[in-house]
Amino acid sequence: MTAWVNRLARVTAVPLVLRGIVFAAAWLGLWLAVPSPVASLRVALLLVVVALVPALIPGTRVVDGVMLAIVALWVVSTLMVGQAAEPVHTFMTGAALYLTHSAAAFAAVLPYDSVVDAQVVVRWAARSVFVLAAAGVVTAVVVLFAPMAGQTTSVVALFAGLGIVVALIALLARRRG
Amino acid sequence: MPPADAVQAVEEEQWVPTRAFGRAVLICGLVLLIAVLLGRADLVVLAAPLALSVAFGLGRRPSGTPGLRLSTVETLPVEGGDMGATVEVENRDRVGYDLTVLQVQHSPWLKLADGDRPHATSVARGMATAVELSGPAIRWGRQTLGPASAYAVAADGLLRSKAVVTGALGVRVYPMTDPFEADEAMPRAAGLVGQHRSRRPGQGGELAGVRQFAPGDRLRRIDWRVSLRTERLHVAATLSDRDAEVVILIDLLADAGRSEGITGAASVLDRAVRASAAIAEHYLHLGDRVSLIEYGAFARKLRPASGRRQYLTVLEWLLDVDPSPVARERAGAQLAAGISADALVVVLTPLLDARSAGMLAGLARAGRFVVAVDTLPPEVEPPKASSNFGDVAFRLWRLERENTIGQLREHGVPVVAWAGAGSLDAVLRDVARMATAPKVGARR
Known part of the structure; x- marks a missing residue:
């Protein structure tokens, strides 16, 4: 118990803020992905508890689980419940998904009691803004050009897309090794 | 020369993927797969920020390890x-690091500000960043600084370098000299001629300068050349040939008390070392010769010498002082054989071991001028015991x-508690008075 109190006393501001961002982003992502008919105060409070876990242990597979839950809830909302996928709503969920991942990755490598140079935070914030801006452009492109492609997906396009995904995964997996 | 592929493989091993890497691959792949399978553009939007961050991060990957250097300002x-x-x-x-986490291990006696915390800093490509740590060294001795270790994180937290570790550095922290002043009283000091001169003017052979003639000056000291040139009588002033030897004997048979550095409680060893430094500084400043002897297992000895160089040597010698209990230690008579008969022997002892008292008595019996300085801290407490007999014991x-101290005094060994300035004045006067008295059977 004393050891825990001592550890808490050593916590510094930047790692704490990062964990706060993990919590906020995870909660926002979950809340945006939850189907509208289910959304209530009780669910919101339940999501608070769920979002706290990756903030407390950002270096574990719990973060993977929460991010997969966001994706799963989104798929359920749009496919099964029939909720419309508004571009802004989708982009915000994607941004929350990314921020959960990025802040958790950062928090996992940063010891809770470290003295952090302000330059580190500025660099991380700038990169996040840049990534989200680029994702905003991609969103705009998709929103503009997706209706032109028509509602049906040809078999050729399906296999081409699958090929790209498999190639991307293979490339990443090879680099990882 | 190793093949290029082998070199590349070695370089790639320096950076390992983090758990975030696996997560990004898994979620990107999964979402894009579902997007393609179901033909859903909204899922592409959902995965876009994550996929873009992975693409940007892995676009330029670092290959080498960060360089790390630990240095100290030699003050x-x-x-x-x-x-x-x-x-x-x-x-x-060629790629900037998102952050570098570095940590320095060091002796607990070096109170470096935030020295016990990791430091995170970003390092741009081709650049170096320095983290400076400073703080007081609160206890004498050979302290260690380092090793320092660091790891870097790049590619938006997807890659982490293996830890780089430096060697440790030794830092010498010299003991603080307690303020110490003592009377000029010194047994067998005046009138002896030795290799070293004192700093006091007197009738010695060392030229100190030329000054105007004053009543009491001897005629043979008149400097006729200067007197003729200035048309006033001048004499050559000389330094006295005072040449006393001070032997500081440190009892290392036992240690007691808590050592909390310069700001807290002092142990027996701390008091002995600081007092030794102060006594040595005082007498070396006066031009006397000072030597040091350990009374313990290692029985180290520093040869007598004078001057500032000897003072620095004394400080260096004191850094290696360590309690060293030993089963059989030399008696006072054996120790006295290696000590000049005219030397003043200052014994720093906590009088915790009966052999220490025997050694003091033996030195006195051998005719040495002995002063015992009690280094036992007044605040020393008995160990906590479960029964009530602890306090009584x-x-x-x-x-x-106290009885032992009284017996030592009866045998002509003054014992004083170390109290800094003026600690030894009274006993030194007594010792000097005794030295002028005729001695019977004194061993030389």
């Missing part, structure tokens, strides 16, 4: 004085110790 700190250390991390890569031990 030869004294206890309580500030010392500084610099940890420099260098990025020799401690009081009995205290009485027995």
Whole structure:
């Protein structure tokens, strides 16, 4: 118990803020992905508890689980419940998904009691803004050009897309090794 | 020369993927797969920020390890004085590091500000960043600074370098000299001629300068050349040939008390070392010769010498002083054989071991001028015991110790508690008076 109190006393501001961002982003992502008919105060409070876990242990597979839950809830909302996928709503969920991942990755490598140079935070914030801006452009492109492609997906396009995904995964997996 | 592929493989091993890498691959792949399978553009939007961050991060990957260097400013700190250390991390890569986490291990007696915390800093490509740590060194001795370790994180937290570790550095922290002044009283000091001159003017052979003639000056000291030139009588002033030897004997048979550095409680060893430094500084400043002897297992000895160089040697010698209990230790007579008969022997002892009292008595019997300085801290407490007899036993031990001190005084060994300035004045006057008295059977 004393050891825990001592550890808490050593916590510094930047790692704490990062964990706060993990919590906020995870909660926002979950809340945006939850189907509208289910959304209530009780669910919101339940999501608070769920979002706290990756903030407390950002270096574990719990973060993977929460991010997969966001994706799963989104798929359920749009496919099964029939909720419309508004571009802004989708982009915000994607941004929350990314921020959960990025802040958790950062928090996992940063010891809770470290003295952090302000330059580190500025660099991380700038990169996040840049990534989200680029994702905003991609969103705009998709929103503009997706209706032109028509509602049906040809078999050729399906296999081409699958090929790209498999190639991307293979490339990443090879680099990882 | 190793093949290029082998070199590349070695370089790639320096950076390992983090758990975030696996997560990004898994979620990107999964969402894009579902998007393609179901033909859903909204899922592409959902995965876009994550996929873009992975693409940007892995677009340019680092290959080499960060360079790390630990250095200290060689200021030869004294206890309580500030010392500084610099940890420099260098990025020799073509990619900037998101952050570098570095940590320095060090002796608990070096109170470096935030020295016990990791430091995170970003390092741009081809640049080096230095983290400076400073703080007081609160206890004398050979302290260690380092090793320092660091790891870098790049590619938006997807890659982490293997840890780089430096070696440790030794930092010498010299003991603070307690303020110490003593009377000029010195047994067998005046009138002896030795290799070293004192700093006091007198009738010696060392020229100190030329000054105007004053009543009392001897005629043979008149400097006729200067007197003729200035048309006033001048005499050559000389330094006295005072040449006393002070032997500081440190009892290392036992240690007691808590050592909390310069700001807290002092143990027997701390008091002995600081007192030794102060006594040595005082007598060396007066031009006397000072030597040091350990009374313990190692029985180290520093040969007598004078001057500032000897003072620095004494400080260096004191850094290696360590309690060293030993089963059989030399008796006072054996020790006296290696000590000049005219030397003043200052014994720093806590009088915790009966052999220490025997040694003091033996030195006195051998005709040495001995002064015992009690280094037992007044605040020393008995160990906590479950029964009530602990306090009684401690009081009995205290009485027995006072009895021993009384017996030593009866045998002509003055015992004084170390109290800094003026500690030895009274006893030195007594010792000097005794030295002028005729001695019978004194061994030389």
